[in-house]
Amino acid sequence: MKRIVVGTRKSPLALTQTEWVLNKLRTAYPELTIGMEQIVTKGDRILDVTLSKVGGKGLFTKELEQAMYDGTVDFAVHSLKDMPNEMPEGLMIVAITEREDPRDVLISRNGSKFEDLPIGARVGTSSLRRSAQLRAARPDLEIVSLRGNINTRLAKLEEQELDAIVLAAAGLLRMGWGDKITERLSPELCIPAVGQGALAIECRAADEEVRKLLSVLDNPATRKIVTAERTVLGKLNGGCQIPIGAYAESIGDDELRLTGIVGSADGSVLLRETATGRDPVELGTLVADRLIEKGAGAILAQVREELNA
Template sequence: MRTILVGSRKSRLALIQSRYVIGALSGLSPDFDFQIRHIVTKGDRILHVTLSKVGGKGLFVKEIEQALLDGTIDFAVHSMKDMPAELPDGLEIASVPVREDARDMFFSRNGASLEELPSGAVVGTSSLRRAAQLLHFRPDLRVQSVRGNVDTRMAKLKNGEFDAIVLAAAGMKRMGLPELKTAEYLPFGVSLPAVGQGALAIECRSGDAELKALLKKINDEETAVTVRAERAFLKKLNGGCQVPIAAFCECKGDTGLALTGLVASPDGATVLKTRLEGTDPDVLGTQAAGELLARGAGKILSEFSN
């Protein structure tokens, strides 16, 4: 029996996601024993600064990827939205399980909806993408950074530090939190999700054929293809966390895909959005990004990425 070492951050959500994958794999073969190894990432250590100021994409994966390259773990379960567009040589995303809800969720202290919040209300989010879209929709709101895990953020809302906060629906659902009953799901027209939001990325070493064959058994092809289009969009833009970038792809018919992509200025004053259809995920994502670059996204990226 082979022991498979699974690298995971220590947060409750990260462990739930890792155990979910281990549970799915354990039912497929009796030849593997799974053990979780806790890894602390830079994003976990630095909690007092907004993500965009600490280094952008990769904050929650670099230490885990190094452990993969060093051979101290065999695979890792990431939130796909944390994954940089480029992976280190020798590593690959071997499996993408079925996607959870990709929408953002809005929680207010007194039950008000986003439209009902009074002018000047303070909304907390750690995401420039969410902040820009919120300010575009409601420029009269004040958006402030909030870091920490889900429990910490909900506590800050309840004790009055914020009038509202925005979180990913996928994490809330995976954690089974009762606060879902008080939440408002934000439509994509108000808050388009991050690339890969709601999906998991199972990363391992490219040369581990035995493990890759096992991981492939829990791959969801529809999720993998749509996320691939979104990541092609991100790669073409060469985007990190310094500029608001969003994308969501869905299947249309048997082979068709439809991708909505967005690039915005951090203050929400400028929002560039496109929707294209196609059949090849890499071509579709690249074309959508190219269209936005031609319409001025390059200027936004160069101005705010420095």
């Protein structure tokens, strides 16, 4: 194969992430020519409504997947946290890249850390997962809906006179903007989104030549970790618009530690469960089952009802 075409979203971060992937492919296959199709997704078009209200799975992936079905692109680069748990028929995640810092970060206007934000501070985020955990830790905070790409969100910190915003560390670091981070939030305070910090490479399952080509991008250690996290999400039947988080890390001797959370939208209830194990699917299932035993199903049903109201 001498030429291959990648599909990507148009945002500056998506293009930066895709270029990072392409550089790895060029290093592995110097003779390969790579074309690029920039595609606008539903999640990119609808910016005046919170993600949770837009609803539906695949907000940032569906149009890219359609391009693969149509044959206009051979593969797509996604942020794994945007990927629904169930894969569309005929498509597969062929590689999961080495993970960047999975944590959430606080960027505050005056350099205050989370615990030092003033009473009633206005904090911007588009994520129910983040707002639930931040409210659980600080019920006094006013959470302000914040949509758009990283550049837009950083601009809104000043324009809307917010005290702080919360973003994923990975995006800022990939853009070379790590110096903007005020504080990296520990998983004890804010469990990240499932798969946050990892990139997913998706292609047609039947396209064996492309699959073989892209397999060089796969990082087995990251794949094992995010499999545990995605198992929690799948078992709870959650999407990226529901207040669910899961964070797994290697603790040596081939063992993982996995923490999962489920919260009410207002943060008044926050369920948390941690377990260790070697098999990522068994571990993810165990954590999800324990959360369900604690009442996660009822909380998620209530959240879905509120979103659909």
